[in-house]
Amino acid sequence: MWVSDGQMSRPDTVYRSSGPxxxxxxxxxxxxxxxxxxxxxxxxxxxxxxxxxxxxxxxxLGSAWESIRRKPLLVISDRGIWHRTSGEVRWDAIDHVRVRRDLPSGIELDLVPLDRDPAFAQAAARSIPLSELQLSTEAVLYAMRRHWPSMVAYEVGGYSESDDDTDDEHWCELC
Known part of the structure; x- marks a missing residue:
């Protein structure tokens, strides 16, 4: 642990993809x-x-380079969360985390930004796919909670191909 601005800080939690x-x-x-x-x-x-x-x-060549380099896929720190494709999002810019299961692509975490208009905030959420990580969703949420103790996480009802968009009404709080 190191001290920054008079507060103790935890070491970053780093997840690497399993790679090819x-x-x-x-x-x-x-x-x-x-x-x-x-x-x-x-x-x-x-x-x-x-x-x-x-x-x-x-x-x-690309697969060999990726397996040698092993660049982090996900980094969770006291400042925020960084994903290779989504970039960095600071904790103070996030309203809540939405967990979407049963998607065709697997489980995703949505980082829903703070915004006065809830519809815009839901649409502007950055998604972090967990399919490349060999971890459970709960392990990632636990690591996020260690760095951001006031985190609120909800689980959405799941994937539906219907036009009925009622998933947001059936959230249950996690953690």
Whole structure:
């Protein structure tokens, strides 16, 4: 812990994505070698080999780089929360956290901003998908509560393909 402005501060909670597995990288490398071999098999092999190399070599290199680099996916601190795609949001700019389960993409946390117009605040919420993290939603909410003790979190009813948007009426407070 370190002291800032006379208050104790907790160390940041950092979550890293599991990243691409070694098997996936090895498989992409194998397909790249197969495509390179196809270059010698006449005009059709040349076209297929070039297209395959244009696809599999960047995927192989990008996946290998991502597994080596292991940049944080989610950082929770006393200042706020930072996500690789959503950017940083300070705690004092957030009204509440909305948990959405049963979405086609998995579970997401919405950081709903402070705003006088509730409809705008709901629409302007930044979403943090938890599908890349190998953690439970409760573990992430617990870490958020350690850094922001007054956090209010609600769970929305879930995914529905109907036009009836009544999910917001069926919230239950979490934590």
């Amino acid at each position: 597995g070694f098997g996936a990288i090895l498989m992409c490398a194998f397909f790249s070698v197969c495509c390179a071999e196809a270059l010698t098999e006449g005009p059709i092999g040349l076209i297929g080999g070039v297209l395959g190399l244009l696809i599999f070599v960047p995927i192989t």
